[in-house]
Every structure is written in C-alpha cells, then in structure tokens.
Amino acid sequence: MKKHTLSQLGARAEDSPISWLMKAALDRPELISLAAGFTDNATLPLKITREILDGILGSSSKGRSALQYGTTQGDLTLRRLTARRLYSLDFPEISPENPPVSSYSAGNIVVTNGSQQFLYLLSEALYDPGDLILVEDPTYFVFLGIAKSLGMHCRGIRMQADGIDIKHLEEQLEGLRKSGEIRRLKMVYLVSYFQNPTGRNTTLEKKKQALDLVRRYESHAGHPIFLLEDAAYRELRFSGAPVASMLSLDPHQERVIYTGTYSKSFATGVRVGFGVVPDSLLSTILRIKANHDFGSPNLLQKLMVEVLTGTQYESHLQAIQRRYLRKSRVMLSVMKKSFPASVHWDIPQGGLNAWVVLPRKWRTGLKSRIFKESLNQNVLYVPGNLCYAEDSGRRKPDHEMRISFGSASEPDIREGIRRLGRVFSKLQ
Template sequence: MMKRQNAPLPDALSAIGQRTTPPPISWLMSEALKQPDLISLAAGFTDNQSLPVAATKELTRQILEHSQHGRQALQYGPGVGNERLHHHTRKILAELDGRLNFQDQTPYNNLLITHGSQQFLYLITEALCDPGDIIIVEDPTYFVYLSIMQSHGIEARTAPMEEDGASIERLEDTLERLTRNGEIKRLKFIYSVTYFQNPTGITTSLEKKRAVLSLLRRYEKSAGHRLYYVEDAAYRELNFPKYNAPPSSLTLDDYRDRIVYTGTYSKPFATGIRVGFGILPESLYTPVLNIKGNHDFGTAHFLQVILAAAIETKVYTKQLNKARKQYAKKCQAMVDALATHFPEEVHFSIPDGGLCLWATLPKYITTGPKSQYFRASLDAGVLYVPGAFAFADDPTRKKPNSTMRLSFGSASVSQIQEGIERLGKTLKSRLR
C-alpha cells in the first residue's frame, strides 16, 4: 500500500508574527550588498572612521584590570540600569536643558536604561497600545518606528512637518476629526522626533512642544484618558558646533505627567555600544520596567560600565566634539554639492545637526523603490532612502512620493560629492 504523504502543516505564527513584514532597512541593505562599490547615502550609520577604537580598548583594559571591578562589570546589573550611568545621564540632560541647579533632578527621576532608544520605543508602544489604537506621527517620520506600529496593528494619523516642527493647525484638525468620528478614544500619543529629525533634519522649537502638549491636554476629556507626548531625541547631542539646540519638553514642568522622553548614547558615542534610555511619568514607570523585565531584565551591564567610564574620563565628550565637527563638515559638503549639481526645482533642508537631510523633487519625478529615478540612481551607483518609506499609511491623505532622505553620516566627503553629482545628473535628464 502506498504511504499517504502528510499535507504540510501551516506555520503557527501569532498575529504579530504574521503582521510583521521585513523592515525597509533590510531591503535597502540588500540593495547595497548587491553592488559593493555603491555610494550609499541611505545608511543611517554613524561615521565609521572616527569610531573610538583605541579609547574603548583602553577603557576596557582599565575596567578589567582590577578583578573585583571587572567581575562587577561582567555580572548582570540592576533592571533599571547602572547607577553611575543613571547619575551621568541625569547630569547630561540637566546641562542640555540649561538647568543650572542640578539639585532639582525631579524631571529626570524616572529613568530607565535600555538597549538603544529603539528598545525604549518598542517598550512604550507595548505598554500603551493595543491593536487598533492610534498614534499621531509627524509626516514624514522615523520609518523604523512605523514598522513597530505596523507590527502591533496600530493605526497612524499624521501632522505635516513645518520648519520648526509639526503643524499645530493640522494637528488640531486631526484631533478634531478624531473627536467628531469617535476615534479619539483609540488615540494614545503623539510621537515626535524633535532634534535634527530623521528624516527631514528639522528641529522642533520649545514653543511647538508646549503647543502640542497644551492641545493634547485639551482633548483628553474626549479621549477618556491621558494623551502622552513621546519625545524622541535620538540626535540631540549631534548639533553642529555653532548651533544651540532648544530645551527638551522635560523643561515644561506643567506637563510632566504626560511627557515621555527617549535619548541614546549610540549616536554620540558608538552605535555598537547600543545603550539608550527613557524617562517616564510616574504612572508609566513601573509598567514599562515590568515589560522590560520580561524582555531582558536589564541592559547589558558591561556596555553601561564602559559608557560610564567614558563619561567620567571625558573620553565621551572628546568623541562627541570630534563627531560634531565631522558631521558639520560632511553636511556642508552635501549642501554645497546639492547647490551645484541639483536643479533649482529641488528644495532641500539645511539641518543644524544630525545625520541626514531631505530633498523634495518636482511632483512628476517619483522617487519610490520601484520608480525609474530610483533604478537609474542605482545604475549610476548611488543609493538613497525613498522618502515614501517615511510616510505613514494615513487613510486621510495621499502619500507623497517625490522626496528622498540623504544621509551624510557614513559616506566620506568625496563620496558625498561624487554621489550627489551622479544623483543630480540622473535627475536633470528627467526634467520637463
């Protein structure tokens, strides 16, 4: 008798497992790998040449030199994070916020050290959102965050970016519409990337942060719960030398119980030392800490000890100052090359820090991953991030498709100049 073959069994994926699609970043990386000599103005990497190799080697040696200290560093640490790093983080934040009286640490109290700010973003989303909930994001926004939302079945509404942050008028329109159609109960927070925003390079003013918080408070009654402001300050420390960045929302004492703030050490120091942090209102601290307990019950302790030592020995500040000068130079090279090689019809942002800028092309030239322009740019050996990745699926507006993010983080000055020249040439041949 013939043996009956078993029919293949279906995968036992959860709803999240099924919903989670490959992030656009994997696709961009695979494109880059296909062409090893490609000039990538897409990667969100930091400058490779200036990573603090020798200084980190020396710090590591010092940490491991005394066996007792070494053992401490190599042991699990507290779930909330290393105590020394907590102290330094509070101090750095107070200085950045211009709080000269560091005795008042209240705004920075509920601090949690995480595996990059990315983990914190994931945790806060898990703590606050169920499938079907709504988050308002900036238009455009950090595209990896959009993937977290998509994977959790969270809907997006948007507020377009202006020169000093998201449009308050349009945010109010969105809140009004959500109230009218009864959806406001599903709204949990607004997510804002406030310094040298990825992808536009725009910095949000303190006035705008206050205006957003005031609006959110007004709509809380209709929502039936608190509406939070999640400030993602991942690029805050990367201001170019002459630019003084505005204070964070943590300085707005009247709104303290609605502000969630996240920052990172990975951009200013070394992306391979993937340590970030978050600050939460009292009521959210324990739930988020409990969820982190389930993820990993604490961020890699050794990495935190290295960072604490880097801060104490001033290695951190030296590295940061070097990086800021380097990025200012590379940004200028990109801006100059854009002015020289791109047609006048193209508008581009000129950031005061961070790792990227944003270009808007004439509407008839689309830039998406399937567009002719994207393919022609790849053929010319240059990769950029199609702007469409950074626009959420918002059913209330059409997704723009003629923008691109250009990163000056990892490419060298000569690669930037060459890459922009090639992109410009490819573009000019398509002008009407």
C-alpha cells in the same frame, strides 16, 4: 508559513525597508550608500573605548561587576549621570547636582538596547491593535515597523521647517474628538531633534503648543495622552542654538516621555539607549523589559559610566559635531552645483540626514525610474515614501528622498551627489 501558525503580530510584521537597503548595499560593494543611517567610521571612539575597557577589566572589582548581570532597570550610576546630563542640556545655566524638578530623576530612567528597544517597550505597554497614534509626516521609518506589527493606527501631522504644523495637529485632534476616535488615541510621537528623516528641529514654542493642545483634548480621550519625544539625534547638533526638551515643560513628568541614546553620540556598536518614563508607566515598562531580557548588557553600561564620568564624552562629541558639520556642508554645496533649480532642501543644523524635495511629478520610490537609475549609477538613497505612515487621510508623498551624510566619505558624498544630479538632469 500559514497565517494560523503565526500570531497576529507575527503575521503583521513586515520586512523593514532597512533590510532591503542593507542587502542592496551588501550585494554591491561598489555602491555609494547615501541611505545608511550609520555614523562615520572615522569618528568611532576606538582609543577612548580601548582605554576605558582596559581600566574596567584591569580592576578586579570593577571588572567583575561589569561581567556580571546587572538590574532590569539598568546601572544606577549610568542613570544618575544621564539624568544630570539631560538636566544640564535643558538648563545649562543651573547646577546639575540637584535638579529642582522631578523630571530628571534616575529613578524614572530605564536603560535599553538603543532607543529603538525603548520605542518597542513603550508601544507594547500602551497599544492594542486599532489604537491610534499621531506621528510626524514623515517620521522615523523603523518606528513605523513597530506600529505596523502591533496593529497601531497612525495619523500623520504635517511638518514645517521648525517642526510639526500645530494647526494641523489641532485639526487632527478636533477631527478625532468629533468622530469619537480620540478614545483610542494614546500618544503623539515627535522626533524633535534633527529629525530622521527630514533633519528638522522642533522649536520649544511648538513643543509647548503641542503639549498644551494634547492636555486640552485629553478629557475627550478619557485617559492620559502621552507625548513621546525621541531625541536620538539631539547631541549631534553642529549649528544653531540648543533647544530644551519637553521634559522641561512638564515638571512633574506626567505626560512627557523622553528617549535618547548614546549609540549615535558615542558608538553605534555599543547601543546603550534609555527612556525617561512617568511614574504611572514605570512599573509596566520594567515588567515588559524583564520579560524581554531582564536588563541590557552590563559591560556596555559600565563603559558608558566611565565615558560620561570623564571629559572624553564632551571632546568626542565636539569632534563628531565638527565632522558632520563639514560633511553636511560639502553635501549641500555639491547639491547646489549638481541639482536642478526645481529641487529643494533645508540646511540641517544637526543629525545625519538631509531631506531633498523634488518636483511633485517626479517619483522616488523603490519602483521609480529615479531609484532604478540611481542604482544603475551605483548610488543609494532612502525613498521618502518609506517614511510616511499608512494614513488614509492623505496620499503618501512620493517625490522626496532622505540623503545621509553620516557614513559616506567626503569624496563619496561628492561623487554620489553628482551622480544623483545626472539622474535628475535626464528628467528635466
């Protein structure tokens, strides 16, 4: 299609690497995919969902309400339950009935089609082409697709084992201040819980430092700079201590925007996500959501209301946390046996992914020998370079890989890692 038919956005939109990877997996059913961000099929809550939907649709009032349009913002009970849940995750020792701070208000929650749609709505609300965002380096690669299509410019903040490198954040902000580009900086985006792709968890101290820094530099921007905390994997914590969200650091919710989802923690086929939005952005987000779809499917929202009201959500969570703990440990133990000593990784405390760092001279990209050789061995991973934003300030690292223990079975994880080990051993 000629460029002048498509909009600028249409012309900028690129094929997501996800599509390519999914196609590769579909084309070769014998492939062991350690690339898919799917959850574990065996953990999907068939029984709970069946019982709850049967109850909803067996009641004429509940059933009719579930099969009718809802509101653009989303079901009020679901928003209330979500607000309470967030509050009790942040302040487990205080009763969630009456949160003392306004950051946990159902009125500020918007229900979306997964947290992905929230990322899109928010980006549309804030970004004109050429505007700037600071992202983790590496970051969630589907977000980079949004950024690309909207013409957003990204700058990467280096990651450490416990979250972004605060010093590098400060350097970047200072650089933007000096160049004047800070006037186009709208937001800092942090995937703070068991990050996709690295699995790393950001400490509360770092969250606080990031918020303080951004507040300090805001006067140079001439407008608010928001902090977007993407907590998609938060509930998939299987070890380590819980960490409060940035909402807990911004009691009047002026600068922190939070997004979460029940896709990962309950069922990916249900796709109920949400955003928690400051008052100053709420009406804009709702107007854009009204244009997108004037509300997410009501039946799925009513399902999540019942799931969250009973005890099933907690017991389901505990079961999947146990399972991912075991699968991650299986993966790490086989990696230890099968990978050469020059290959490194962190031990994830949650989420679905491990991040593997190879010697710098080894390439892992789609055209690399390692990727091709892995495909020949029928094993698929996500090349690390797909997770880095376009940022002229540094070369994209190309010696890393995201390996998921989410959807593959234990035997497949063992076999897949062994095969990767054989690919590496040829390069020694």
